Amino acid sequence: MTATYTTSYGLGTDVKMPFDEAVEKVTEALKTEGFGVLTTIDVKQTLKEKLDIDRPRYTILGACNPQFAHQALEAEPDIGLLLPCNVVIYEHAGGTRVAAMDPEAALKLSGNPDVEPMAREVRERIERVIAQMG
Numbered sequence: 001m002t003a004t005y006t007t008s009y010g011l012g013t014d015v016k017m018p019f020d021e022a023v024e025k026v027t028e029a030l031k032t033e034g035f036g037v038l039t040t041i042d043v044k045q046t047l048k049e050k051l052d053i054d055r056p057r058y059t060i061l062g063a064c065n066p067q068f069a070h071q072a073l074e075a076e077p078d079i080g081l082l083l084p085c086n087v088v089i090y091e092h093a094g095g096t097r098v099a100a101m102d103p104e105a106a107l108k109l110s111g112n113p114d115v116e117p118m119a120r121e122v123r124e125r126i127e128r129v130i131a132q133m134g
Contacts, residue, residue, distance in 0.1 A: 065122065
């Protein structure tokens with residue numbers, strides 16, 4: 001059983017699957033919702049290399065839906081400061097946690113009402129990605 005949660009800036013779920021499987025499943029779920037992964041950041045490896053700190057596995061995926069990104073940039077050119085949608089996968093409490101930035105919360109920072117409908121649609125897609133993890 002998965003435990004779904006939200007914060008003021010994100011939403012996520014705990015899954016009972018190995019870390020690597022979760023990364024693969026998230027990537028596939030993002031594809032089904034029209035997102036590609038632009039960046040993959042291995043936080044564990046980076047902190048080990050730069051600071052010699054050992055920590056549990058933690059990956060940040062920079063997900064982008066080109067159609068919505070284009071619309072948002074047309075409405076608000078500086079919105080790129082809030083893109084892409086970050087999705088994190090990390091080892092947590094003997095399992096794996098998957099969480100994503102809340103696009104509505106992030107894009108609300110622009111103060112531009114023209115991006116609100118897009119933000120809602122992107123959030124719905126991200127919610128479906130999280131739901132597929134269960």
